[in-house]
Amino acid sequence: MERRRTRQKRKKRKFVSLILLIILVIGAVFAFNVYSSFNSALKNIVNKSALEKSEKREKDVSLKNKDAFTVLLLGVDEREGDKGRSDTMLLMSVNGEKNSVEMLSIPRDTRVNIAGKGKEDKINHAYAFGGVDMSAKTVEEFLDIPVDYYVEMNMDGFKEMVDAVGGVDVENSFAFSYGGESFDKGTIHLTGQQALEYTRMRKEDPQGDFGRQARQRQVIQGILNKGASINSIWKYNDILDALKTNMETNLSVDEMRAIQKNYAGARNNIKQEQIEGTGKKIDGIYYYIVPDEEKERVSTIFKEHLNLQ
Template identity: 35%
Template structure:
């Protein structure tokens, strides 16, 4: 599962648990959750409000991991791009990963570029509209988390232990082959490296999944007051969504069964280097075939019962 999806689940689980507890502390944390929900709420101007949650219909969420952190100020590219579909009838959730370097038309820019540039050009709105056009499916809501958030979450649980398949260096950190204990900054660089990986971006995504699973397992087991408060603070400082507090509450209550079965898909592409006519000269891109694009679109439509 993606880090962003896990954070959403943890956030909603916290909400449900503290409300159900009926204790003074539970009520206190409930209001903290509500305050965080309000602080990360970023509605998108000009987009019609979807009512799929209110009507308990199949739902699509665009999940974004934004390439920005306090140490390395970047241009807010979306380096993790996933579509989550939650179907309350089939009781299934699917996660579809889109290659961040996929060469697509950027809506509002009038030319083709890496799909992850859409976020740096026009934020969540342009990112959503580009994905919608590219795969011809509606995106109902979005949730994003910047890179500081991932590093802070790892630090909040006291670090993680990973099994590294091969030695490499990233940001002047040498990662030996074998079992490694990583703090937040190290875990972030472990998941970001791709140039030394023989699998390129797909190898990086594999390490992201590894860290995500470790981190997610730790997060859902958190029980101390300090860690719950830390988690809420991290989400509040690094998250962004167009979901309201009410919609988040409804989402967990009405779609909980769909989260029991999760299937993951990865859009596959092939590398090509820009020549100045198609893509910027010397820059690496991913070419997703029309067949792969169409197959992904049809599967998403089926999951959203749009056929």
């Protein structure tokens, strides 16, 4: 009787060991497939030639050493027959030592000198004139800080990214309707299409473009939070498909890994800056005019965060 029980225990242990081995093998295969798919997808979105190295950098940024760096996020509204315009311009400085991010939404109607064109125009027109590089150089000239990296996303891709992570939750400050969608006040869950309309409305917002920018930041933060969740591993195919078709960056795969390793905590400490100005019509066209002292104030904030002064 005792021997029979012993044999049964051994069989159970062998069975459990076999199940654990099968689970480990399946997990290893799954992890390898995820890793390979991510590598392949990320390589497809890398474009190192789109942005020239900033002349405002005396030495290269070392992500390994946690050097502070900047990223310009361009949300591009592509139109048939032209390159489109940067509907969204978000500048972020990321400091690995402080584990913090400074974020600035630059109003698309801001009147600036367009780098390389020798003319003043709306900042979002820089993309139509010269793509990513001219947009970045214009921002550099506007705020006197380097732009190290860029991430360009088709605004339709914005919708696909939200759907890929299973939607996002945001805190809506007032009820409104736009683009056939209605948004209640309070905490609401957004699908991709809803997120697109939620971030496009500005004329009915008491804060105008600043209100729209705040909603864009909410959705971007929601994507980051959901994307970093362990649950997103099971949706990696959808996320990769959205990235491959709608996103481009000059960050290499190794640089992305370094940021994930050395700066991961920074996403939990994001400070949102606002650049003050006034609306004014010039030759019948509306512009957002930023005074020199305000540009200097914002520039100083970013320079200090980047350890440039």
